[in-house]
Amino acid sequence: MSQSTSNLKDKLPPDCQVPAHIAIIMDGNGRWAQQHGLSRLEGHFEGRKATHRVVEACAELGVQALSLYAFSAENWARPGDEVSGLMTLIEQSLREELDDLIGGDIRFIASGRHEELPESLQRTLSEAEARTVDNDGMVLNLLINYGGRAEIVDAVRALAGRVQSGELAPEDIDEAALGAHLYAPELPDPDLLLRPGGEMRVSNFLLWEIAYAEIVVMPVLWPDFTGDHLVEAIEEYNERQRRFGRVPDAE
Secondary structure, three states, X not given: OOOOOXXXXXXXXXXXXXXXXXXXXXXXXXXXXXXXXXXXXXXXXXXXXXXXXXXXXXXXHOOOEEEEEEEEHHHXXXXXXHHHHHHHHHHHHHHHHHHHHHHOOOEEEEEOOHHHOOHHHHHHHHHHHHHHOOOOOOEEEEEEEEOHHHHHHHHHHHHHHHHHOOOOOHHHXXXXXXXXXXXXXXXXXXXXXXXXXXXXXXXXXXXXXXXXXXXXXXXXXXXXXXXXXXXXXXXXXXXXXXXXXXXXXXX
């Protein structure tokens, strides 16, 4: 554990509840680069450092699952050199970080339509999943070529196929059945949706799963995000009263 995150637990109040599943929209790399007179790819490279810090911090704090929005289905519309650079950066980063994930007992999974990704990246994702499958610590879910609507469409298609084959009756389709056909059905729904960068939207991210997530938006751009910002977000999360549609108990 690096010195930058080694005291994070001490910064949380003793009775502070750490969310079981944190989902993060890693936003602001491009704006950070513009502010510093750098290219967008250089901004993404700095964002990678923030990702390392946050994965490390969440593991230390006892987060059970961390979902990171790395590349959306809509991001293909960006300039070609940025897209290809991002694909290379994600693959290189995962290869370089894999031993740390294994040593940290972190299980890696990837969510999205991976058949549309470069073949070398597909192989790297599969290798990381295979080499960490027996790890028992935090689950790191990397969402790449991911879209919340696409995920729901894919789940519905899978259910429709089961109905067509006679395996499933239409009247047996409920929320649990659809949820079981999402990309990562083994993960609990996110408790906290965190968006650095200040934008007030969910950007087609985990649309089904964040139905009751607490949303915390922070102005800090992703490359500047640290463990202290994570602690701040968790403290704000603990100030919320999570009712899930119920009326709070009367005094």
